[in-house]
Amino acid sequence: MILPKISVVGLGKLGSPLLACAAAKGFSTVGYDVNDQVSANIRKGESPVLEPGLQSLMSANRSRIKVADNYQTVVRETSVTFITVPTPSNANGRFSVEMVLQAVRALGKSLVKKNSYHLVVVVSTVLPGDMRQNILVELEQASSKKCGKDFGLCYNPAFIALGNVIHDLLNPDFVLIGESDQRAGKELADFYEVFCDNKPNLLRMNWVNAELAKIAINTYVTTKISFANMLAEMSEVLPNADVEVVTKALANDRRINPAYFRGALGYGGPCFPRDNLALGALAKELGLQANIAEATDQINRRQAFRVIKRIEPYLKKQTKVLILGMSYKPKTNVIESSQSIDIVNELLELNALVEVYDPLALEAAKQKLGHRVLYANSLEQGVRKADIIILATPDQTFLQLMGFKFKSETKKVLLDCWRLLDEKRLDKSIQYLALGRGRTVRKPA
Ligand SMILES: NC(=O)c1ccc[n+]([C@@H]2O[C@H](COP(=O)([O-])OP(=O)(O)OC[C@H]3O[C@@H](n4cnc5c(N)ncnc54)[C@H](O)[C@@H]3O)[C@@H](O)[C@H]2O)c1
Missing domain, CATH: 3.40.50.720 (NAD(P)-binding Rossmann-like Domain)
Structure with missing residues (x-):
């Protein structure tokens, strides 16, 4: 089987492990990052971020990792491009897609001259509506090409935990694929058949369902954490109570699994704290209220x-x-x-x-x-x-x-x-x- 050549745009905490894992699975890869220091490190075979297992994976697969210094090389030398650039939170809690749009604009300009099909995969976290209203529009305008005919566009969010990224990428519980059309979704599903160590369910759907599912999964998990912390707070004032015993008892119920269900401190990091705010902002725009997300966030803040x-x-x-x-x-x-x-x-x-x-x-x-x-x-x-x-x-x-x-x-x-x-x-x-x-x-x- 001939493997497609793949590229990764944005070589940070998510992008560099993705690049290294793909190289380890036999894909020829091209990475691109606007930060010259990041590119220089990877060219020298050095991991740009601290992540267990990443350095050895990069060293062992250096021959299949190239770093480009422009988008033309990315588009010309590969047929699938994963976008893993930041989507920081706005003041209103929404994720800004500005950097994704910059990447997509540059990719689109390079696609103008390409005669063969190219698959663009957005891995960066976005909110419902972003793929159709912003990213698709930008890519079609910049490339003067038609999605579904000249190129495919997928939303493929990652479910990884820092410190465990290599394992999580290669052994996902499931892969979420929001697809522009059958061909795009099939190409991405075929990639994961080779990429994963396990045989995850490949969940193919339209963009908006994948967008909503991604943010919903993260907020659901944080709700579990805040729920356990609410029980922990109560346990502290109840003589002889121990939240560990209580949550373990709950986790015996088949409807409640034990993952992320320990009363302790709150959650933090680059993803979880902003996901509830983003869901709240989205609900507001829709004229609705995300009360559970708001309560989860309030509990976490105290x-x-x-x-x-x-x-x-x-x-x-x-x-x-x-x-x-x-x-x-x-x-x-x-x-x-x-x-x-x-x-x-x-x-x-x-x-x-x-x-x-x-x-x-x-x-x-x-x-x-x-x-x-x-x-x-x-x-x-x-x-x-x-x-x-x-x-x-x-x-x-x-x-x-x-x-x-x-x-x-x-x-x-x-x-x-x-x-x-x-x-x-x-x-x-x-x-x-x-x-x-x-x-x-x-x-x-
Ligand atoms: N880190 C996580 O645990 C995690 C988990 C799931 C999803 N995500 C999502 O993945 C995306 C990336 O997150 P991250 O943690 O890897 O970010 P990061 O800040 O670690 O890395 C992003 C990289 O993108 C580069 N970049 C920025 N604009 C660029 C452009 N136009 N072209 C090329 N490179 C560009 C930056 O220089 C940086 O090296 C975000 O949307 C985030 O929400 C992250």
Whole structure:
């Protein structure tokens, strides 16, 4: 079988793993990015982003990865182009498709001279209506060609979690394909037959259904998270309650699966927090209300405050508070919309002395927080100096805390937001608190 040559436009957190995975599956690939530094890194065989497994995949498949410096090469040398450029949120919560339109305009201009069929695949997250009203119009105008005849246009959103991108791309639960026409959808489905390690369901539909499904899946998942956090808040004030026991019980019901269903801290990162706002903005435009999305967002916004409330009784003048985990989740250096940043800001308002530690995201934290906080060189160093420790991400590195011994006169307070540690295995000088658990009261005799 002759594999199509594929191109990826936008080589960031999603685009560069997509490029490397396609190369690993035997596709000849061409990448393009407006950022020269990103292009230069990939040309040298260096991953432009920190993502587990990406560097080795790039190194092993360098011969099938080319980086173009213009759109003409992208269009001339490949027959399928995936667009993975950013779609940042507007002030009203909508996703801006400006960068997608720039990419599509440039692709369209290069398509003018092409005589053969080309498939354009938008992977960037867009909202219902964008494919038909904006992206199609721009591409047809720039190329002077007809969609469905000269080129195909698909919406193919990605469902990936940073830190797990390679696995998630190659082993999706399903692939969502919003297609302009049969031919376009079939070509993309054929690509995934080769690309995936597993045999996912290939869900083919029109653009608007795929657009709505993408945003709905993300907001549904965040609703599960906020629901579990609502139960966690309740558990904290109910004597002997433990949200873990409650959510595990719920997850035994076949209608509720356990994924993303733990009461702990809120969600963060580049996608989840803005999805509910975007759904709310869309509902408003349609003259409707997305009440569930709004409530999910409200619950998420008060999670950092909930942490502060829990440790406030221990906060004295000049108390040293250590935050463990600055990224929005383990195994990534991304700190965008991280709950830890919100916690730091709340603590600084209360004049606490804040130190932070993260195995991967310390540099990113420095850029964001500057001199407002201190940075621990190691887990042990940070913990020794701290009066209060907030364990904010369930990073396995922090399991080491259970081996630490202290000669401290005063007790340290440790708030474990993810109930990662076993209290019994901690040094006796640590007073352990767990988010999502109520105080223990004596059982009846
Ligand atoms: N990161 C995720 O976890 C994730 C998950 C699902 C969907 N998405 C979506 O994927 C899209 C990309 O996200 P990301 O996280 O990879 O972004 P990113 O910021 O990490 O990378 C985007 C890259 O696109 C480049 N770029 C911008 N405009 C360009 C243009 N006109 N031509 C060529 N390159 C251009 C940038 O230089 C950058 O390298 C967004 O729509 C996002 O919502 C991201």
